Amino acid sequence: MIPALLLPAALAALLAVAVPLAIHIARRTETRTIDFAALRWLNPNPKPVQRLQLDERLLLAVRIALIVAIAVALARPVLRPSGDERPVVALAPGIDAAQVPDDAARRVWLAPDFPSADHAAPPATADLASLIRQLDAELPAATPLTLVVPQTFEADGGRLVLSRKVTWKAVPTTVTPSAKPERAPPALAVRYAAERVEAVQYFRAAASAYAESEQTPAFDAAPVDQPLPGGAQTLIWLSGAPLSDAVLSWIERGGVVLLADDAPSPVEGSKTVVWRDAVAEPLALEGRYGQGRVLQLTRPLAPKSLPALVEPDFPDRLWTLLDPPPAPARVAAQDYTPTLGEAGPALAFNPHPIDLRPWLAVLIAALFAGERWLATRRNRAVMA
Structure with a gap:
């Protein structure tokens, strides 16, 4: 200790x-x-003896x-534990430990609590990058570290920055990555004012682009006073009138709404730009309302003000706006080699x-x- x-x-x-x-x-x-009695004959103010006591x-x-x-x-x-000063070889679950030579090093799995690789491999984890950072922080500064990872794996964002120079090995894995489910296009519900009925055609065309051949588009258009269809998840509000109480409650529960540029927004906090044109001018802003998202266009819904409405990629842009795709998580190990950075606090991730x-x-x-x-x-x- x-x-x-x-x-x-x-x-x-x-x-x-x-x-x-x-x-x-x-x-x-x-x-x-x-x-x-005898004190009456003594000097009442004797000179004290100064000494520290x-x-x-x-x-x-x-x-x-x-x-x-x-x-x-x-x-x-x-x-804190003094730790084992032998070189450490960390293997990602799914890699055959037999193909990694021992070389008198301490071999561990990249899994919670870093169990010994002499035992059975734990289940694969999506937190591989976080576990690598944790292991780097827990080991003494002078301990050599070898990381054996799959040729592709789940990453959590930025490139790894570790406190030491590591040996990075990418090897085949016995675990086949599961196929990601395909994203379903959004079912569009449009609520419009009488003077905005012409703008409905752009969203009807987008819904038709989402549908397969001989398939009915998932599209519902009606005046603003009509209730939303059951199971609706996205709403296009083509009116300058405020949102109804029923729509506000629907957004609070997780709904997504795209407002016209002149519609009052229920968002009181900050907003971020989520769509820009070719010259980086903002076209749409986003804010949170309860558990839902509120998007608002910055220009009127007309090709003269918003040329993107008549561009071929408008359906894809609208899909991305209403349902942003997840950021790519799988990376190639050869492109994710850790870089050397400043060491963090020695006890930041002390296990016990x-x-x-x-x-x-x-x-x-x-x-x-x-x-x-x-x-x-x-x-x-x-x-x-």
């Missing part, structure tokens, strides 16, 4: 040790004056120990540090009780 402090700056509280020390130096134990040294020591214990507790002391504060709390309570007993006991020494 290696002792460590998670918050060493808190040791500045040790300066408080000077407080009881100064009190004991400046304030002598209370004295008791005893008068007797500490009274009740045991009480002083207990008070100092109490302050030291509190300061150490504030610094969050822990005991032993917190010493509960024991210090017991010690502090005992010291406080001892200090109170020494300070208030009846037979406390009093200088005569």
